[in-house]
Amino acid sequence: MNSKNPTVRALSWAAFWLIVLIVLFYVLFPFYWAIKTSVTGSGQLSREALLWWPNRATFQNFTEVFTNAGFLRNLLNSVVVASGTVIISLLLSALAAYALGKFRFRGKSVLMYIILAVSVFPQIAVLSGLYTMIRGFGLYNSWWGLILSYMIFTLPFTVWTLTSFVREIPTELEEAAYVDGASPLQTLFQVLLPVMTPALVTTGLLAFINAWNEYLFALTFTSDNTASTVPVAIANFSGATQYETPFGLTMAASVIVTVPLLILVLVFQRNIVSGLTAGAVKG
Template identity: 40%
Template sequence: MIISHQFSKVLRSIVIAIVVLFCLAPILWQVLTSFKTNTDIAAIPNIFLPRQFTLGHYEELFARRPVWNYLLNSTGVASISTLLSLGLGAPAAYVLARAKLPGERLILATILLLTLFPYILLFLGLLELVQNFGLGNQYLALIIPYTAINLPLTILVLRSFFQQLPIELEDAARIDGYSTLAMLVQIVLPMTVPALVTTGILAFIFAWNEFIFALTFITQESMKTIPVAASQLGGASVFEIPYGPIAAATVLGTLPLVGLVLAFQRRIISGLTAGAVKG
């Protein structure tokens, strides 16, 4: 019995390791490619581990393009749209969780449908709006759509969290003389930080990685975001694909997201598990 239990543990560990390796293999390949020499990149058969590590692709990338500028553009657009999504979504979610609104089920069904709606279908309509309002090459052309796309998911996630908060705390605060605003800021808001962080990171990742709108609405080189800039890296000739610099740009564009998740991993776990067990 003990041998069988130990065997099952070993087998489970092996399966988990295989799944993790399978998921991380493309990422590892991209990271290693950014450190390979051009000879190793072009080698046939392919070489997984570089025979010689080099930082030349990163140096070439920074020499050819204003990478820091692209990163700042992405950070600004993603941060502002995330803050707007949370600022608009949190009050709406609280109202839907606490107030008994007429047509509440219809409102929730509409929000749910919006979260499932493919945002790419909005492209042509948004393109006309951007042209009509003269928003081309302005960050508002990205911030407004990103906020609108992230709002339904933000409202649904935060509403679910607000429903799990004991309403007795709010009733006690009102008895103690708290105004509605003071109660929300001093009592409810601190308890919702994990959910806000989790939802905010999801919104930030979407805004950071979005490509189609950023490619179309922003054509000025200095205003481009990092996904667009990475996709437009060219070689010395038309027929050359600079795999090394592209891999380096991909790694640099992913590092801020990895750092963000690692910095708030405890909050993320708390937000994901909050309300899982009621009582």
């Protein structure tokens, strides 16, 4: 048996790296193909669609996207709506998580299950009622209409996630703050929030990605192209004729809107890892 151990170990490592390579190919190939298509000219694309790399790379598609004033407006809409959704959701969810995680009151468990149930509702189930509400408040084709609609699915998620984290914070921190004369709000904002930074960053980034990529609500609650977000704008790209599908422009715009998410993940990667592992090991 001992003589076979090196062979078995080598085969195990080979199988392991083969699986890793297959997974990496499955995950990264769509992004590679998007980049390849984005640097292929529209005239070349029909002739070189199946090539692994174009014979002559060009940034014409990116130039056309950036020179389109409408797309820059859509990009601004996405930044404002996604950022506003995250900021308001984190502020409200921090207050709710503090109450749900540290205070005892009747019906708390029922309330948590209601929050969880709301978070798993499909968007289409609340679309008609939400549309009536947005129209009634006069928020159609506005940033606030999209922010309020996006909070339907970001707020339950942030509340549930932060509540789980707040429960793991040692009670001694609160008690020390109360002894020093701090109020509950002072304890939350001056003592607990600094400790919650990794969880806030992780939860906020995930909520930002959801709001950034959201399509159904953005399509339903905006009819003016200047009020639309990036996913709707990309879906509405049109070619030179009605028979042409602008794959190059679509892929170039998709690459552009993916870059901010990659930058955020790289900048906050340490906080993301800390937030995802927080509470996993109890002392």
